[in-house]
Amino acid sequence: MQGRSLVIARSTADVLEGRDRALAMELVNGVLRWYWKLDFLLNQFLQKPLRNKEQEVKMLLLMALYELTELSTPDYAVVNEAVSASKALGKQWAKALINGVLRNFIRDQEVVLKKMQPNQEAFYSHPYWLIALLKQDWPEHWQAILEANNQRPPLWLRVNAAQNKTQSYQTMLEVQGLVSSTHPFAAQALKLEQGVDVTSLPGFDQGLVSVQDAGAQLAAGLLDVHKGQRVLDLCAAPGGKTCHVLELEPDIEMVAVELEESRMVRVRENLDRLNLKAELIVADASDASWWDGNQFDRIMVDAPCSSTGVIRRHPDIKTLRRKQDIAALAEVQQKILQQVWQMLKPGGKLLYVTCSVLRQENEAQITGLLATHKDVVVLDLIIKGSAEWGVACKHGRQLLPGENDNDGFYFCCLSKLAE
Numbered sequence: 001m002q003g004r005s006l007v008i009a010r011s012t013a014d015v016l017e018g019r020d021r022a023l024a025m026e027l028v029n030g031v032l033r034w035y036w037k038l039d040f041l042l043n044q045f046l047q048k049p050l051r052n053k054e055q056e057v058k059m060l061l062l063m064a065l066y067e068l069t070e071l072s073t074p075d076y077a078v079v080n081e082a083v084s085a086s087k088a089l090g091k092q093w094a095k096a097l098i099n100g101v102l103r104n105f106i107r108d109q110e111v112v113l114k115k116m117q118p119n120q121e122a123f124y125s126h127p128y129w130l131i132a133l134l135k136q137d138w139p140e141h142w143q144a145i146l147e148a149n150n151q152r153p154p155l156w157l158r159v160n161a162a163q164n165k166t167q168s169y170q171t172m173l174e175v176q177g178l179v180s181s182t183h184p185f186a187a188q189a190l191k192l193e194q195g196v197d198v199t200s201l202p203g204f205d206q207g208l209v210s211v212q213d214a215g216a217q218l219a220a221g222l223l224d225v226h227k228g229q230r231v232l233d234l235c236a237a238p239g240g241k242t243c244h245v246l247e248l249e250p251d252i253e254m255v256a257v258e259l260e261e262s263r264m265v266r267v268r269e270n271l272d273r274l275n276l277k278a279e280l281i282v283a284d285a286s287d288a289s290w291w292d293g294n295q296f297d298r299i300m301v302d303a304p305c306s307s308t309g310v311i312r313r314h315p316d317i318k319t320l321r322r323k324q325d326i327a328a329l330a331e332v333q334q335k336i337l338q339q340v341w342q343m344l345k346p347g348g349k350l351l352y353v354t355c356s357v358l359r360q361e362n363e364a365q366i367t368g369l370l371a372t373h374k375d376v377v378v379l380d381l382i383i384k385g386s387a388e389w390g391v392a393c394k395h396g397r398q399l400l401p402g403e404n405d406n407d408g409f410y411f412c413c414l415s416k417l418a419e
C-alpha cells in the first residue's frame, strides 16, 4: 500500500472497516478521477464560488455529485447522506445549500451534461495543459488515452516464473473460484476479474505471485538477461522490475540503485518475500559517486517521470502534476542517461523505460543521448511470439494506456558499440 491508499487507510482506520472503507476509497479516487467534470457541474449550481475556508463543503458536494453521476446509489440516499454529513462536519449552515445544489442537479442533469460537452477540460476531466500536450504528441490517439485514463484500473498479477507456469497458477486461482485472463504478450501476467485482498491469493506469502501491471511486466523480458551477467537496475523501488528480472534469471549479479531510503525498504521486503538476492545501494542515479567502476552487461533505467501513463491507477497525478514539471523531469532523465552510459559494457544492453506517454520524456531522451555519443545503437524491441506490439516511435515503442488493458509505458533498448 502506498501514497493515496495509505493516507485513506490511516485516516479511516479507527472509524471505518470493510465495505465502508472500500466506499471511502471509491469516493476519494472517483472525485480525483472526475474532478474537472464535477467542478464544472458544481459551478453551474452555485450563485458564487465557495470560499477557501469552505473546502470541506465543496468536497462533500463533489463526492455527492460523483455518486449521482457514476455510482448506482439512489438519488434520495445521496442527498440525505450529504446533508447529514454537513451536520457531522459542524457545517449546519450548508444544509440548504447542499440540498438545493443536489436537487437542482438531479432535476437539470441532462441539460448541464450537454452544456459541458464543448468544455474539453470538464468533458475529459483532465487539466487543459495535459490535454494540449497529448493532442500534440498523439494526434491520432489523444482521445483514447484520455478515455483510458478515466477507467478504473484492473488488478494484474505477475506469476513467479522461477516457481510456476502462468497456466498452472491460473488453475490454482480457478480452484479458489477466482477467474483470470492472460495478456497477449506479457507472458507471466494474469488479470483478475474481481478485486481481492492480494495477501489471500494462493502462495502469496511464499512468493508465487506479485502485483504488477502487465505493461510494466514487459521490461524484464526486453532486458534480455542471461546467466552469469552483471545487471544494474536504476531507480528500482519498489522493486517490481528488479524482482521480475531475478525471477526470469536468478543466477545473475543484480545491483539495484534507488534514491529514497524509505522506498528501498520496499525493495528489500519484495526480495525477501520472493526469496531473491540483490545488492541494494541508496544513491542518486544522476551522479556516479556510488559506482565501483565495474561495467554492467545489462542496465535498466526506469526513469523518474511524469507518470502520465498510469493515471487510471493514480488519478491524483492529474491534480499534482504541473506543466513545468515535464521540462524539469526531462532534465533529470537526460542527466541519468548521460551518467549511466559509461557504466555499460561494450556490446551490453541498456533498456530505458518510463511510465510516461509524453515524447519529451521518451524518444527525445534517446535523441539527446545519440547526439552526444557515437557508440549508441538503437535496437529493435522484440517480444517472442508477438510481431507487432505498442506504437513504433522515432526511437523505441510506446505502449498506450488501455491497450490490452495495460498501463502506458515507453521502452527503448540501446546497445553500446565495441571500441
Ligand SMILES: C[S@@+](CC[C@H](N)C(=O)[O-])C[C@H]1O[C@@H](n2cnc3c(N)ncnc32)[C@H](O)[C@@H]1O
Pocket (backbone or CB within 6 Å): 216, 234, 235, 236, 237, 238, 239, 240, 241, 242, 257, 258, 259, 260, 263, 283, 284, 285, 286, 302, 303, 304, 305, 355
Ligand atoms: C518509476 S519508479 C521505479 C519503479 C521500479 N523500477 C519498479 O519497477 O518497481 C521511479 C523510482 O525512481 C526513484 N528515483 C527518482 N529520482 C532518482 C534518482 N535521481 N536516482 C535514483 N532513483 C531515483 C524514485 O524514488 C522511484 O522509486
